Amino acid sequence: MSESSIEPPLRRFSNLRSVRWRVDLGILPCSDSSSIDDLRRAAADSRRRYASLRRRLLIDSHLPADENVSSDLVIDNPLSQNPDSKWGRLFRNAELEKVVDEDLSRLYPEDGSYFQTPACQAMLRRILLLWCIRHPEYGYRQGMHELLAPLVYVLHVDLDHLSRVRKLHEDCFIDVFDGNNSFPDVDLISNYRFQKTNKWDSVPGKGNDSHESTPKTSSIDDLDPETKEIFLLSDPYGAEGELGIILSERFMEHDAYSKFDALMNGANDGVISMAEFFSPALSIGSSSGLPPIIEASSALYHLLSVVDSSLHSHFVELGVEPQYFALRWLRVLFGREFALDDLLLVWDELFASSNHMCIESNTEYSFKLLCSGRGAFIAALAVSMLLHLRSSLLATENATSCLQRLLNFPQNVDMKKLIEKAKALQGLALDVGCSSTSSHFSISKNNLAVRRGYSLPTGSASPKSPNHSLPDSYWEERWRVLHKEEALKKGNKSLGERFNLSRTESDPSPAKNAQTKARAPSATVRRRLFDDSPKDTRKSDADDGRSRCDENPAAPIESVSLSNKADREKQFEEEGSSSGENSSVLSATLSHDESIGNDPENESEKSSVTSNSFIGDNDEESCSQEFIISQAVQEAEAASSSAKAERAGSLLEKSASLKEKKPLSSKLQWLWKFGRASGEANTEKGGAEDSEKQSSVNNGKDSSCCSAPNGTCNSCEATSRRVDVGDTKVMGTLKNLGQSMLENIQ
Amino acid sequence: MDSASSSQPEFDYLFKLLLIGDSGVGKSSLLLRFTSDSFEDLSPTIGVDFKVKMVNIGGKKLKLAIWDTAGQERFRTLTSSYYRGAQGIIMVYDVTRRDTFTNLSDVWAKEIDLYSTNQDCIKMLVGNKVDKESERVVTKKEGIDFAREYGCLFLECSAKTRVNVEQCFEELVLKILETPSLLAEGSSGIKKNIFKQKPPEADASTSSCC
Numbered sequence: 001m002s003e004s005s006i007e008p009p010l011r012r013f014s015n016l017r018s019v020r021w022r023v024d025l026g027i028l029p030c031s032d033s034s035s036i037d038d039l040r041r042a043a044a045d046s047r048r049r050y051a052s053l054r055r056r057l058l059i060d061s062h063l064p065a066d067e068n069v070s071s072d073l074v075i076d077n078p079l080s081q082n083p084d085s086k087w088g089r090l091f092r093n094a095e096l097e098k099v100v101d102e103d104l105s106r107l108y109p110e111d112g113s114y115f116q117t118p119a120c121q122a123m124l125r126r127i128l129l130l131w132c133i134r135h136p137e138y139g140y141r142q143g144m145h146e147l148l149a150p151l152v153y154v155l156h157v158d159l160d161h162l163s164r165v166r167k168l169h170e171d172c173f174i175d176v177f178d179g180n181n182s183f184p185d186v187d188l189i190s191n192y193r194f195q196k197t198n199k200w201d202s203v204p205g206k207g208n209d210s211h212e213s214t215p216k217t218s219s220i221d222d223l224d225p226e227t228k229e230i231f232l233l234s235d236p237y238g239a240e241g242e243l244g245i246i247l248s249e250r251f252m253e254h255d256a257y258s259k260f261d262a263l264m265n266g267a268n269d270g271v272i273s274m275a276e277f278f279s280p281a282l283s284i285g286s287s288s289g290l291p292p293i294i295e296a297s298s299a300l301y302h303l304l305s306v307v308d309s310s311l312h313s314h315f316v317e318l319g320v321e322p323q324y325f326a327l328r329w330l331r332v333l334f335g336r337e338f339a340l341d342d343l344l345l346v347w348d349e350l351f352a353s354s355n356h357m358c359i360e361s362n363t364e365y366s367f368k369l370l371c372s373g374r375g376a377f378i379a380a381l382a383v384s385m386l387l388h389l390r391s392s393l394l395a396t397e398n399a400t401s402c403l404q405r406l407l408n409f410p411q412n413v414d415m416k417k418l419i420e421k422a423k424a425l426q427g428l429a430l431d432v433g434c435s436s437t438s439s440h441f442s443i444s445k446n447n448l449a450v451r452r453g454y455s456l457p458t459g460s461a462s463p464k465s466p467n468h469s470l471p472d473s474y475w476e477e478r479w480r481v482l483h484k485e486e487a488l489k490k491g492n493k494s495l496g497e498r499f500n501l502s503r504t505e506s507d508p509s510p511a512k513n514a515q516t517k518a519r520a521p522s523a524t525v526r527r528r529l530f531d532d533s534p535k536d537t538r539k540s541d542a543d544d545g546r547s548r549c550d551e552n553p554a555a556p557i558e559s560v561s562l563s564n565k566a567d568r569e570k571q572f573e574e575e576g577s578s579s580g581e582n583s584s585v586l587s588a589t590l591s592h593d594e595s596i597g598n599d600p601e602n603e604s605e606k607s608s609v610t611s612n613s614f615i616g617d618n619d620e621e622s623c624s625q626e627f628i629i630s631q632a633v634q635e636a637e638a639a640s641s642s643a644k645a646e647r648a649g650s651l652l653e654k655s656a657s658l659k660e661k662k663p664l665s666s667k668l669q670w671l672w673k674f675g676r677a678s679g680e681a682n683t684e685k686g687g688a689e690d691s692e693k694q695s696s697v698n699n700g701k702d703s704s705c706c707s708a709p710n711g712t713c714n715s716c717e718a719t720s721r722r723v724d725v726g727d728t729k730v731m732g733t734l735k736n737l738g739q740s741m742l743e744n745i746q
Numbered sequence: 747m748d749s750a751s752s753s754q755p756e757f758d759y760l761f762k763l764l765l766i767g768d769s770g771v772g773k774s775s776l777l778l779r780f781t782s783d784s785f786e787d788l789s790p791t792i793g794v795d796f797k798v799k800m801v802n803i804g805g806k807k808l809k810l811a812i813w814d815t816a817g818q819e820r821f822r823t824l825t826s827s828y829y830r831g832a833q834g835i836i837m838v839y840d841v842t843r844r845d846t847f848t849n850l851s852d853v854w855a856k857e858i859d860l861y862s863t864n865q866d867c868i869k870m871l872v873g874n875k876v877d878k879e880s881e882r883v884v885t886k887k888e889g890i891d892f893a894r895e896y897g898c899l900f901l902e903c904s905a906k907t908r909v910n911v912e913q914c915f916e917e918l919v920l921k922i923l924e925t926p927s928l929l930a931e932g933s934s935g936i937k938k939n940i941f942k943q944k945p946p947e948a949d950a951s952t953s954s955c956c
Binding site: 106328332336407 | 760762769770787788789790791792793794795796797798809811816818820821822823824827
């Protein structure tokens with residue numbers, strides 16, 4: 001994880017998570033160029049600060065009598081009701097201790113080995129007490145201890161690692177240095193066995209015997225860089241001496257406090273300060289006027305609505321308010337949702353994301369969470385978690401079962417995928433945050449596109465764009481699942497209802513599509529599509545479509561693919577609706593505002609970019625089903641013909657499913673196919689068979705499209721056909737074909 | 747799957763119950779004991795958690811969605827929404843900690859008055875941890891008096907030893923079943939959204955009291 005996550009400084013300590021985190025949290029200098037000595041000095045400073053704080057607050061406050069004899073006995077006596085008296089403080093602290101102890105005793109009881117050890121408990125307790133006394137405006141709130149625990153844990157792990165490295169080198173060099181261990185007490189770094197320590201110290205002397213010299217001697221160069229660095233970080237003779245040892249058991253508490261404080265307060269003007277999530281005070285700066293935790297929860301929903309409007313509307317429909325589950329997710333930064341080891345991976349990414357405000361200082365924003373890379377990642381991860389559960393969430397019929405799932409996140413999650421998805425969504429989240437007033441996201445500057453465009457599941461149901469890159473299999477699965485569920489339940493009702501929730505709006509459009517197919521106003525549509533794709537294309541033409549998808553809708557696509565299969569079936573049923581959606585999407589893209597009627601959510605949410613991508617999807621779908629018809633449909637959609645009733649039936653459904661699956665890029669491919677198909681395609685309306693074929697083709701195309709440009713082909717079969725074709729070629733051919741098709745049709 | 751289980755045929759009524767009370771009085775433990783008949787050390791609840799249990803009471807198949815709130819949360823905008831649409835509210839205190847009892851009248855009863863959306867909703871007072879009889883500081887008499895004053899049901903129980911846990915929920919639910927207006931709300935295999943309140947259909951005459 002860390003590797004992918006990161007910038008040089010992180011890689012720099014790829015094996016030392018605690019050091020990386022300290023860099024990311026702003027306690028240690030981050031620039032790549034900062035020397036080991038810089039790091040050591042910064043570490044020493046932070047430790048001094050903690051030591052003096054501890055002396056002042058914890059120790060002194062427990063000895064009220066001797067601090068200032070000047071104290072007024074009227075105020076400072078044990079019976080005083082004045083909360084500011086030293087005694088009052090003392091009592092308050094005693095209360096605080098009680099609460100903290102109560103929670104700490106229950107901290108990771110299952111992992112008891114480490115967190116429940118008396119030494120660890122005492123350390124955690126001091127850190128929490130100190131922080132809370134230092135920040136009376138927040139005090140201690142349940143959950144804070146769970147933010148602290150992982151920070152301590154990684155220090156512990158790194159110290160372990162350090163001792164292992166020492167041991168390793170001891171073994172390696174034991175012969176060489178036997179008898180050279182003349183400085184047994186040299187290494188005070190930690191209390192690890194002296195022998196190891198000695199060996200370690202002597203390691204640098206490997207080449208020469210001057211082991212007592214500081215590690216900087218040339219002999220260190222014999223070590224591999226990583227080990228060398230560890231050595232330099234731990235060298236008691238480096239800058240600041242013992243106090244500057246980066247990884248030191250003695251200063252674990254200091255370091256943990258620094259990290260905790262930085263996390264809670266958003267060090268260095270960071271945007272996200274976790275402490276705010278514990279406070280009911282209204283957030284400062286944002287226009288929402290809500291408490292930060294509520295605002296952040298809504299930000300999450302806002303992002304969700306952009307990424308997967310159908311899921312969002314499902315939640316809204318059921319009355320599932322975001323804070324019901326997001327409160328816990330956010331307060332402990334997902335600590336309750338993942339096992340500790342998984343959580344560390346999440347936090348790697350989280351901390352690696354910049355916590356600086358990424359919008360103009362004078363810009364108004366409504367979601368503070370979405371104004372920094374870190375906050376955006378938080379929101380993106382939350383959304384990708386929702387998408388992970390998408391199909392099962394959509395299947396819920398009341399808030400109870402929905403929340404049950406949300407509050408019991410599965411433990412066997414593929415963290416890597418989840419995090420990748422989140423990273424893919426992160427840029428979108430930032431864009432959404434920056435343009436929270438305007439409805440459209442400019443193309444995300446971030447690397448969304450960089451990651452494969454997993455077919456993010458988000459959009460699968462949502463008319464917007466999400467469906468693009470979903471592999472066919474995804475939909476199929478979804479279909480199956482849905483069907484089963486439905487069958488079990490009431491049958492169509494539930495399904496219809498569910499779908500309707502998100503897709504109902506679109507229902508009319510499918511019919512339109514079918515009817516409108518004939519029309520062929522599509523030319524404009526097509527042009528737009530074509531035009532759009534090239535415009536959009538940042539990368540390669542084909543890639544553009546996909547990359548776009550990836551960027552905006554892409555994140556959802558992956559998840560979609562996961563659950564899509566199941567959805568497929570549903571989609572078939574829904575196809576009509578979905579096609580309607582697609583059409584609406586198309587129309588929306590064409591005339592952004594026009595389409596609104598169909599998918600209000602989508603419309604508003606969709607950015608121009610997304611709309612393009614959507615359009616592509618739609619086109620593709622329509623193309624596959626009806627080839628030209630689709631275009632016509634699009635036009636028709638735009639025209640908002642009334643022929644909803646006429647749903648193309650299975651064809652439409654298929655097309656819809658296809659649509660969903662296909663990414664923007666697929667549009668081009670689709671066109672291509674259309675061109676091909678056009679010959680064949682005359683049969684558009686022909687039979688379901690034709691449609692099926694087409695759909696298969698489309699799917700293949702889609703997949704191929706995906707794979708070809710992005711290399712992220714979900715379904716490979718069809719892909720091979722078209723993949724080979726150069727993107728540009730494809731584009732050109734597609735255009736030509738599409739135009740000719742349209743002409744013919746017309 | 748769950749959706750299937752939540753569909754109409756599976757139960758006659760769906761009730762939303764709410765657990766409130768100070769931190770550490772044993773709300774989550776009580777719930778865990780009730781829903782899975784186990785007892786263990788639990789991490790403090792953050793925000794809200796909840797569990798679902800199907801029960802047969804009074805000849806009816808019932809689905810209970812029990813919301814378990816964080817005792818430490820004093821976040822009005824947040825907590826208020828938990829009360830919405832609840833047919834039953836259980837106030838829990840710890841018989842070995844007087845402050846958890848006094849806070850009922852100081853804090854929790856007021857919260858109910860403020861946020862409960864249903865006048866008829868049944869309230870229940872539960873004194874937990876009676877297994878620690880030697881450490882008891884709140885007498886049963888005090889509990890009864892409080893319950894009488896506030897017009898709510900009352901029981902003492904122990905999540906640890908299981909004493910009276912089932913009875914708590916059973917009594918509460920029976921009372922709900924006697925209350926037509928609550929029944930109407932709960933009879934919603936139909937209702938998708940348990941948070942959206944239907945206008946009280948019939949003003950139930952049965953008011954909750956012990």
